Amino acid sequence: MFYSNALKTMAGAATIAAGLLTSSLARAETDVIIGYQQIVGPFIAAIADGRFDAAAKEAGYLVDWRQFSSGGDISTALASGNVPIGVIGSTGTTAATRGVDLELFWILDNIGKSEALVAREGSGIEKPEDLVGRSVGVPFVSTSHFHLLVGLEQVWKVDPREVNILNMKPPQIVAAWQRGDIDAAYVWPPALSELLKTGKVISDSEAIGAASVPTFDGLVVDKKWAAENPKFMAAFTKVLAEAYADYKANGASWTADSAPVQNIVKLIGGDGAGTVEALNLLSFPTAQEQASETWLGGGAVRALSESAKFLADQKQIDKALDDYTPYVNSAYAKEASK
Structure with a gap:
């Protein structure tokens, strides 16, 4: 009986240890919180169908998607250090640079x-x-x-x-x-x-x-976090590039009842017809276009500078910076476009 109970105890301990090891391995991914808003486009479609999650997991990360009601809320979350990546409009990006060393690395849409x-x-x-x-x-x-x-x-x-x-x-x-x-x-x-x-x-x-200068919605990232997590940034922007290329090639098939549109509706609400209408009012630059002079290669810097002057005139920020070049990074889009 003694040997039997001892063996059972040892077996139970081994089972518990194996369970803890399995649990530890299952949680080996690095958690990353990403803030998004209720905007339509390839980015939201790729969140909804799990493409980002799959790529992140392969790179060793687990994404916690958080929906925010405004760019101001995301700016606050970025400043807190809890959210390293978020969606902000062009005027909001300018304001956010006051408290966070961030960089704009993807143009989600030209508001158009x-x-x-x-x-x-x-x-x-x-x-x-x-x-x-x-x-x-x-x-x-x-x-x-x-x-x-x-x-x-x-x-x-x-x-x-x-x-x-x-x-x-x-x-x-x-x-x-x-x-x-x-x-x-x-x-x-x-x-x-x-x-x-x-x-x-x-x-x-x-x-x-x-x-003059365009207005846009964009993805920004905390510079320090991006530098410490290059594998995630590469995987993330690769999915972005593929999603935007797919929309350019097949956007006409995104009808009210199509899977991408219905996935967007499930994630952020609305209806199919309204989502299609909103999609048709926006334009979505591909990775090659992102890296060009029109956007991350220069245009975005000019847009942020003009937005900053506007916000300063409206007394929303103390003053505009002399140069917004350090807050725009085209490297990820360039790499993803290859």
Whole structure:
């Protein structure tokens, strides 16, 4: 009996040890938290279908995806050191550089036509120059606000002081539009979709961006973390490059009922038709385009510099930096494009 119990005890101990070893091996991956927002595109589709998770696991990492409601929340998370990678818009990226040594390494989308200047039908506004003396609603310190002011000052040569620019959140814009309190607005979907029922686009961020600097959503990473985790960065950007190349080749097949669109809907909400509409308003640069002068090779630096001047003028930051080149890194996109 003694030997039998002893053997059983030894066997049990061995089983427990084996279990602990297996558990340890299973948790051998390095955890990394990535913050994302409710934006559509190849990036979200690749999160939803597990491509990032598979590549990360192969590289020895386990991703904890965290959805945030705004770029400001992600900026705070980046500053805390808990989130090394996150999605932020171009104006938000500029603001985030105040507290974090980060670098922009991927352009998720060119905002393009998804943000537009819309005039009410019957208002007599046929072109941006007709805004003089009229009321325009826009969310202040947003990419829409930035492009409205850039458009007025640099593109259409209209003094912004001659336009009654009102600070309104998107729902407020829709309500003011329906009451007839504003003649025009610069905003994004779903408010934009509502305004277009009784209005027309007289310019958009694609046109203004082409004539000045574009606005965009991007992925940023803590520089120190990126330098310490090159294997993850390589695997992560490889998936990005493949996802964006796939969308360029097959984006026309992303219909409301298609798997990629339905995966996006499951992850961030909405519906198939609305997601397709939003996708068609954005443009998604490939890895080769990312690394070009248009984007990470120079254009993004100019966009961040202009955004910083804008934020400084709006008293949202103390001052703009002299050079934003250290905050943009095209190396990952270049490597992924090979």
